[in-house]
Amino acid sequence: MTYTVEFLPSGRSVTVNEGQNVLKAARHAGLHINASCGGTGVCGKCRIQIESGGLAGGISEKLSKKEIQEGIRQACTSTVTSDVTVRILDAATLQKGQLSTAVPQRNRAGKHLFNIDELRETGLFSPPVEKFFLELPRPSAGDHRSDATRLIHAMTQQYDERHMQIGLNVLRRLRQTLREDDFRVTATLARPVNQESRSRLLQVQSGNWSKRNFGLAVDVGTTTIYGQLIDKESGEILAEGGTYNKQISYGEDVISRMIYAEKGEGLSHMHQLVCQSINEVIARLLARHKVDREEISSVTLAGNTAMTHLLLELEPHNIRRAPYVPVSNFYPPIRATDIGLELGSHAIALMYPAVSSYVGGDIVAGVMGSGMYRTEETTLFIDIGTNAEIVIGNREWLASAACSAGPAFEGGGILHGMRAAAGAIEDFSLDPQSLEPMLLTIDAKPARGICGSGLLIMIAELFETGVLDQRGRFLRSLDNPRLRSGRSGYEYVVVWEQDAGIDQDIVLTEVDIDNFIRAKGAIHAGIQTLLTEVGLSVTDLDRVILAGGFGSYIDLDSAITVGLLPETDTGKILYVGNGSLMGCRMSELSNHIRKDVVSAMQRMTGFELSEVPAYREHYVASLFLPHTDSTLFPQTQARRLQRMARTES
């Protein structure tokens, strides 16, 4: 059920699902309500009055009996149960239309790739491992063909499959298998990358198992291992889920894990930890569905270059040392058990190739999964994390680079930064007069800190309302208790201790903002450098694709306002979520992608930004909000001036 909530005095209304809380409803309507505890009912500021209709909840000791009788409620704990009209009492109702686009639009192109019917129609639906049911003629006096030849001939006659290799393991069981169910068998065939090469017969089972063909897609992340169980017949995802990468106990970043891997049995240990993590995910996925371990015939994995090396037990030593050379960018198809995966001995593991030490298989998987390598549209693909990997190109050419952003977007180097977990401030707006915030926390828990996407919005909002200047400094002229000189310099108090879920004020310091600006500056400079190197400018981009968790949640306008993303029509910006996982799923459903990836990699130029002189200049120019050169952000500039003017009036 959906209901309409009308807010007075602005008269704006918004349609929300039953049970939505009114603070979030206001947020969706682009309205500010002072709410400085993160929506947990503690601060008691977000008072509204019911004018018609009704609400559930919203009552606490912060309200008097009389107030309650008058229909006054706390917005953050009130939930919508019918059409309702409410009046915002305490807050300035600022026009915040731009926030209505806070949730980035979905990437249609990405979704298209998962339209199984379209994959089938275009002939692209062809899993790398397929199963075929065969009824073979029995040997007889006139027919002395060997068991293997009999099988191959049947594959040719019944399915037009030719030129297949049969390994010794299959041959060793073949005699018995053929005779267990009177020469009725299911053959499991692994496709080669190139059509000219031979297919490989992975397994022969007695009886008909042709509909039981499953695969796994696994994103081997530095932090999280995330997998999908895929039905390769229907193309559907049967289950998905993840777990922490157990390597994390040896360091959150890949560098410390690579250092550990260089010592003694370190590499083998790192390999085992990531394997264990993947095996845990596999076990969970299988447990959720009636799929046997032996029914998995292939798994496609993608990770950054360091993670890939650790998983395959390749020595990562030179990845982190200039001139940053991996052992290999391409990885052969591997027997899954050879890298420690707990699957049947026939199962194959396909590993996405890397571009370089710092543009890894996870990015390549995203590029492939997004389809940008095969469209005419020039696309900027960007995966923002500790490192930001940037790929620009189209079906003619591709260019890539990685820049070290640092951990600011994941809450690192930020005094009250935290991961996007319960209690993290994920949304923020500001009453420019009182400097009172409107906060929303994850799971509406008492605020414990600021996550990356929250930080982005906060800085954008402070900047747009003129509280922060271009250099990221708070306006010293503002006299407000929330702006003060703290231990780490000048700071803004986001949440007072009494409203917070921790035993201190939650603040945003100028040091935090500096760190943030350096991070966003590195990324913006990367984009600018890559564009310059290929002779393009921002206006030449037809699409921007954001990959990764951070990219999925960020407010695009904020991202442009601070100069993280170049100023472009936000309608061109799409997001793909876990691009790596999407690419892995693609590979499990469409063997063509494996050939495509080879040719895409041949068209891809990898840039090492530290070796491009212009990068340093772009970086220094990007250490402003949004940028030294404000002509690059004309609309942002205009909107800020407009908001500041309104505030002052």
Add this chain to the structure above:
Amino acid sequence: MTYTVEFLPSGRSVTVNEGQNVLKAARHAGLHINASCGGTGVCGKCRIQIESGGLAGGISEKLSKKEIQEGIRQACTSTVTSDVTVRILDAATLQKGQLSTAVPQRNRAGKHLFNIDELRETGLFSPPVEKFFLELPRPSAGDHRSDATRLIHAMTQQYDERHMQIGLNVLRRLRQTLREDDFRVTATLARPVNQESRSRLLQVQSGNWSKRNFGLAVDVGTTTIYGQLIDKESGEILAEGGTYNKQISYGEDVISRMIYAEKGEGLSHMHQLVCQSINEVIARLLARHKVDREEISSVTLAGNTAMTHLLLELEPHNIRRAPYVPVSNFYPPIRATDIGLELGSHAIALMYPAVSSYVGGDIVAGVMGSGMYRTEETTLFIDIGTNAEIVIGNREWLASAACSAGPAFEGGGILHGMRAAAGAIEDFSLDPQSLEPMLLTIDAKPARGICGSGLLIMIAELFETGVLDQRGRFLRSLDNPRLRSGRSGYEYVVVWEQDAGIDQDIVLTEVDIDNFIRAKGAIHAGIQTLLTEVGLSVTDLDRVILAGGFGSYIDLDSAITVGLLPETDTGKILYVGNGSLMGCRMSELSNHIRKDVVSAMQRMTGFELSEVPAYREHYVASLFLPHTDSTLFPQTQARRLQRMARTES
């Protein structure tokens, strides 16, 4: 040194090597000297008198002092030390010119294949595994290629090698290997069967090892494992040698081993035994040469279909059961260690494919090694053993069949039959009047029995001199102590007990002769049937190639006289010795053979003789000496009549 020996009264002379014994010299001259102890000086019959020149030895207690002074010697223990003229004293000196061709002529075509220069000139010299020395550019700020890409690019630039696969094992060691000798490395590359497929990088070593590339050729025989160590750079055989197949303790024939393999761990045990035997041969070959186990990069093996199955641990159950279906006729390239060979982990094992359950990889190797599959000449290739495998064809077509000859040619089913070992009678001629034999035994040891090639000569000689009739019966009319009725029927005493190396008379019985006739009949019928099936007759054969130990040693005239081989110009008959081994060596030196073998197999029609009605008729007609239809053997017939007439006169 060579000397001339002149024999009186015939005046024939022969040139022999220094140290040759005079009995053998007489044999080479085509002269008969009674010598019934096999040339050990025991019977004292082979007396000669020196007329001029001198001899060493030849003196025993059988000779009086006076006789010795007169220059009388025993031929069998006299050795030639100068030009000499001797007179044969006791023996009738029969004209036996036809025996001068007793040693089959060599197969020039076969030798051609081992002319390394010619292989090189025709571009056919290309081992399946090659080594390449590379000096790679070091990684630098402008050159971030991965270790693997760096290597592949160098292979392309320096050797025009493209499209290679690198396995995980090579990648895992690559970083260190490249840096051990400053990016100077040797790459070991395995060629695919088809040029379109990718090569496989088996190994990378630091430093220059490109000249240390060795291979093994191994004939996996039912009785003997025989191997050659091959320098793949020069093409030369560095060492060769063999050992018994340890499986022999579970039965001399393959059938009993296959039966054993069906029980419990029998297959695994059979596999281990043959592996141990091969490993023993490998160890011996390596010990003889300064070649390290790790320097062997490939091994090509060939064996009959049952042996191949036992070596690869493929279930042989249906090979011996109608309709006689092997698990597979083709075998993938295998990591040598995967089948238990004690070689480096990078070494590959190539196994010759089979045609059917009874025409195995050993025969295919022989066909390939002999080159018959690529000449215009229509060739009959025949490998005679317990089973005789027959291949007829040329570069346009090939037809094959196997017939069960039984063990007669290996001494089985023959009362005094034995293997070709010391003391085995290997040559025989007969004084048709006295029925006294001239015997030669292997190693000139006291006679202990009759080996296959000796049996063949003996039966041919007895038949040609009219002592045996067409049905293989001794002429009852002959009154001679050497012809008598024995325990197993009528028999000829070849060696009296006092002259023998065993405690009884060595005899040849009519039962023995029956067994022999059935064996030769099966083979002759096989040849006739195959010729009929392809619409040819004996006169259409341009060449006959004999493979196998037996084929190498038999006297061609005897073989034709008894009807084992069809009557044809003996000049057309060649022998290749161990054809299987030759084919394996070919494969180690010329990768083209692997592609050729696939297309040859596609042109090959395998006949199952038991299913060809005409075979039975041909067989019954072949149970005579030489054949029921004597018009098939006109020259044999004529020669016999001529000899018999001379004897009677």
